Amino acid sequence: MKSRPAIRPELRDWILATTHAGHSVEAVLKLMQETGYDPRQSRSIVATVLNIPLTALDTHAPAPKGQPGRRTRHPEAPQLAVDGRAVDVTLSVESPALRVLNNLLSAEECEALIREAQPRLQRAKTVDGTGKQQIDARRTSEGMFFTIGESPLVKRIEQRIATLLSLPIDHGEGLQVLHYLPGQQYEPHYDWFDPEQPGFAAITAKGGQRIASLVMYLNTPEAGGGTAFPEIGLTVTALRGSAVYFAYDTGDAASLHAGLPVLKGEKWIATKWLRERPFQAPSRR
Ligand SMILES: O=C(O)CCC(=O)C(=O)O
Numbered sequence: 365m366k367s368r369p370a371i372r373p374e375l376r377d378w379i380l381a382t383t384h385a386g387h388s389v390e391a392v393l394k395l396m397q398e399t400g401y402d403p404r405q406s407r408s409i410v411a412t413v414l415n416i417p418l419t420a421l422d423t424h425a426p427a428p429k430g431q432p433g434r435r436t437r438h439p440e441a442p443q444l445a446v447d448g449r450a451v452d453v454t455l456s457v458e459s460p461a462l463r464v465l466n467n468l469l470s471a472e473e474c475e476a477l478i479r480e481a482q483p484r485l486q487r488a489k490t491v492d493g494t495g496k497q498q499i500d501a502r503r504t505s506e507g508m509f510f511t512i513g514e515s516p517l518v519k520r521i522e523q524r525i526a527t528l529l530s531l532p533i534d535h536g537e538g539l540q541v542l543h544y545l546p547g548q549q550y551e552p553h554y555d556w557f558d559p560e561q562p563g564f565a566a567i568t569a570k571g572g573q574r575i576a577s578l579v580m581y582l583n584t585p586e587a588g589g590g591t592a593f594p595e596i597g598l599t600v601t602a603l604r605g606s607a608v609y610f611a612y613d614t615g616d617a618a619s620l621h622a623g624l625p626v627l628k629g630e631k632w633i634a635t636k637w638l639r640e641r642p643f644q645a646p647s648r649r
């Protein structure tokens with residue numbers, strides 16, 4: 365997870381004009397390096413401007429091992445029957461592939477999940493460049509992780525997500541529950557792991573890269589607390605029982621998102637991150 369690089373408008377225009385004029389991406393990167401950009405910075409900028417995965421430009425990307433990486437199936441509007449429920453697809457975006465899903469969880473399931481999570485809440489952490497978990501001023505909520513299949517309720521929700529997205533349960537990380545109070549937020553970030561970070565190999569050794577996220581709203585904050593996608597000017601309202609699903613490739617700048625500050629009341633969410641390969645669930649934290 366990292367912040368988006370700031371790109372000067374003249375540089376953005378030059379990259380677009382040069383590639384549109386028929387010059388290769390390699391030629392653009394070479395010219396940038398000749399004018400003083402370091403190789404890593406220039407790859408990141410070009411990937412962002414051209415909206416292509418960073419790995420496509422990364423000559424050092426490790427070859428995928430074992431089984432090929434999988435992708436999620438994007439739920440299709442208007443409605444899906446999952447696990448005996450009618451889940452409404454109320455909004456669809458193409459880039460990033462994003463869906464707003466209503467009625468994914470019942471009010472009882474939301475309440476029960478909060479009850480199971482509450483006694484284990486701790487200040488939420490982020491993963492730093494070396495793969496270590498750390499307290500981070502950008503993420504001020506409290507949270508906890510369930511292990512895969514930890515309780516009958518967790519199992520039921522995991523099975524529902526697996527059916528909804530056509531991806532085996534073992535490709536999911538343990539469900540994370542987060543609790544935000546007024547003023548608390550999660551500043552803009554990506555959920556995919558940055559291959560340029562030294563900890564990338566360790567973080568993705570099991571399960572590979574993240575490919576999609578599902579943020580489920582367990583209550584309705586009185587004000588604030590939506591999930592914003594600043595690159596596409598979208599804010600999803602936090603509504604109990606509904607969810608926002610979004611999928612991405614590595615380096616996808618359009619998947620930038622934030623948990624907006626809660627203004628009044630509180631906010632509870634459960635996040636499921638999906639991986640391209642089977643993921644060994646972490647033990648209780
Ligand atoms: O709180 C939100 O709405 C977003 C949460 C999020 O981005 C995450 O858990 O990765």
Ligand SMILES: [Fe+2]
Nearest residue numbers: 553554555621
């Ligand atoms: Fe996120």
